[in-house]
Amino acid sequence: MRNFAYYPGCSGLGTSMEYDKSTRAVCKALGINLMDIDDWSCCGSTPAHTVDHLLSSALSGRNLALAEEMEAEAMITPCPSCLSNLKGTVHRLSDRGFRHKVNNLLEMPVQRTMPVKSVLQILDEEVGSRELADRLPEKPLHGLKVATYYGCIMNRPPEVMQFDDHEHPMAMDRLMQALGAQVLPFPLKVECCGASFGIPRKDVVANLSGRLLDTAQALGAHAMVTACPLCQMNLDLRQGQAASVMGKEFNIPVFYYTQLIGVALGLPQKELGLSKLCVRPSIAFDAMRSNREQEPASKSAGKKKPKTKENS
Numbered sequence: 001m002r003n004f005a006y007y008p009g010c011s012g013l014g015t016s017m018e019y020d021k022s023t024r025a026v027c028k029a030l031g032i033n034l035m036d037i038d039d040w041s042c043c044g045s046t047p048a049h050t051v052d053h054l055l056s057s058a059l060s061g062r063n064l065a066l067a068e069e070m071e072a073e074a075m076i077t078p079c080p081s082c083l084s085n086l087k088g089t090v091h092r093l094s095d096r097g098f099r100h101k102v103n104n105l106l107e108m109p110v111q112r113t114m115p116v117k118s119v120l121q122i123l124d125e126e127v128g129s130r131e132l133a134d135r136l137p138e139k140p141l142h143g144l145k146v147a148t149y150y151g152c153i154m155n156r157p158p159e160v161m162q163f164d165d166h167e168h169p170m171a172m173d174r175l176m177q178a179l180g181a182q183v184l185p186f187p188l189k190v191e192c193c194g195a196s197f198g199i200p201r202k203d204v205v206a207n208l209s210g211r212l213l214d215t216a217q218a219l220g221a222h223a224m225v226t227a228c229p230l231c232q233m234n235l236d237l238r239q240g241q242a243a244s245v246m247g248k249e250f251n252i253p254v255f256y257y258t259q260l261i262g263v264a265l266g267l268p269q270k271e272l273g274l275s276k277l278c279v280r281p282s283i284a285f286d287a288m289r290s291n292r293e294q295e296p297a298s299k300s301a302g303k304k305k306p307k308t309k310e311n312s
Helices: 017-029 045-051 053-068 080-092 096-103 119-135 171-178 202-218 229-236 239-246 257-265 282-301
Strands: 002-006 032-036 075-077 116-118 145-149 223-226 254-256
Touching: 017 032, 017 119, 017 254, 017 257, 032 119, 045 053, 045 080, 053 075, 053 080, 053 096, 075 080, 075 119, 080 116, 116 119, 119 171, 119 257, 145 171, 145 202, 145 282, 171 257, 202 223, 202 229, 202 239, 223 229, 223 257, 229 239, 229 254, 254 257
Parallel strands: 002 032, 002 075, 075 116, 145 223, 223 254
Antiparallel strands: none
């Protein structure tokens, strides 16, 4: 079992508890040991780095220093916002002068020795779609049509994030395909959903999220899949607001990718937090089963009937 220093982020203990729960459950099932960072604190998220890069780097640096004291291969987090702050700090700390300023604010200096990765990167690179597919030869999510949505910061800027393609990422696509799901060609997978503008500018979020939902619905998606707590909230919780602005009706479940991996692995629903989703998950699973039931009929419809005395 491989050991990783785990940083859940603030939302993981609040608004996205289901993401944290499903991440822990899936990692345990796949042999990934998540070691909680003792006494971790907020990374600063969006507000800190918009005000003061030194303060933001000190907040993230404190957590990096704590992780460096652990016997772990890397520090990992499920949240793209936390990931962006942590990796951005590691990138800025390459400047010795800046690192000196940051360490002057910390009780424990950060050495910049601990790699920082997303949970998605670990699942994609350390487990991999091939191993996942081998574990699930029956393809449990066969018949489910999904639109994978990465959001705008998971892979950007590429020189900092250093994972997947920043314009056309495929990590979630590969994992979903390994489960048997049909991944639709979603063209807006890295477009912004409105992010934290959900409070000051609901109209902005409704328009941007509405565009994403409308495109997914037009493609015939049974569900959307994401790796970001803020994206999931905007697309799921605010789906009604987006529908009002777009003048359309949306009823699209929005899953965390870890939840669907957990479903495919047969993990208990209480460990995956499916009940916390606003749009009922059963809508997608009912559509998946209906799609499966229609397959034999559609295949037989295309075949020529064998000749008999009556139709010859």
